[in-house]
Amino acid sequence: MIYCFSGNGNSLYVARLLAEGLGDSVKRIDRDCLLHSEKYDCAGGDVIWVFPIYSWGLPRPVKEFMKTVNISGARHFMVATCGDDIGLAHRQWRDIARSRGWNAIATFSVQMPNTYTLLPGFDVDSHEIEARKLEAAPERLRMIVSRIREGWRGDDVVKGSFPRFKSKIIYPQFMKHGINPARFRCDTSLCIKCGKCKAVCPVENITLVDGHPQWGDDCALCLGCYNVCPVHAVNYGNATLRKGQYRCPLI
Structure with a gap:
């Protein structure tokens, strides 16, 4: 297994x-x-x-x-x-x-x-x-x-x-201090409501409200939601601004 x-x-x-x-x-x-x-x-x-x-x-x-x-x-x-x-x-x-x-x-x-x-x-x-x-x-x-x-x-x-x-x-x-899902934010002016962020979350910590992501408290900080967003609408505070995205292209 x-x-x-x-x-x-x-x-x-x-x-x-x-x-x-x-x-x-x-x-x-x-x-x-x-x-x-x-x-x-x-x-x-x-x-x-x-x-x-x-x-x-x-x-x-x-x-x-x-x-x-x-x-x-x-x-x-x-x-x-x-x-x-x-x-x-x-x-x-x-x-x-x-x-x-x-x-x-x-x-x-x-x-x-x-x-x-x-x-x-x-x-x-x-x-x-x-x-x-x-x-x-x-x-x-x-x-x-x-x-x-x-x-x-x-x-x-x-x-x-x-x-x-x-x-x-x-x-x-x-x-202890580095995982804070409250820092995630979605720019609703960019969000296309595709739901990919919710779909990729391995711990099901994301819900959609009016099509936009909302984060719960059970985050692993894998950054899957950030990396999968096709329009860069998801960010983690200011830490990911002007940063790149990556998702394995072989799956």
Whole structure:
């Protein structure tokens, strides 16, 4: 089983390629998983956890689902997508797996086009870098499939510089103070009422009022709503003004 959380399509693309290579199936981690995790219990075989890295840590829905779903007798693998590096996110994943008594075998990271645009100096990749990352991904995933099949043990991840600072200092601050759905806004003079923002939200946190999005309190800050808007009507305060948008073109 491949459990996948994805906001902008990178991790979903990776999960689908892994499923193809392993002959497995993909279950997306969504609101129903979080509310009724018992429906998704499983036993035996291999369980691969695929998700993006948020501020050098695990997305909240992934952590919540890992802590509540019941899985027995399985080998667990982590495949995390990132723009550049993951800090010590693989250790966070291993810590949760260990707390559940799971057999955590190996962790991997896969560089994919950047989706995070909320901090100064952070933006989507240039078209050249985006194309290069997308071109390199299939070969990287073929290697990961081979290692999963052989039961390779270890951590094949890019931690980057200052990984402890990123995952131990920045990530907790991000989780505590950095997720504020009240900052999302919609320019109704631009909005075409297409509803794409609501459709892509993995935690169903968006409702439409007179065709325009309204955000609830259960946000993962995946930025899917921002990136999918065809007229750039959605912004997160002023942080995304004059920033680019990205959504995986391969899904």
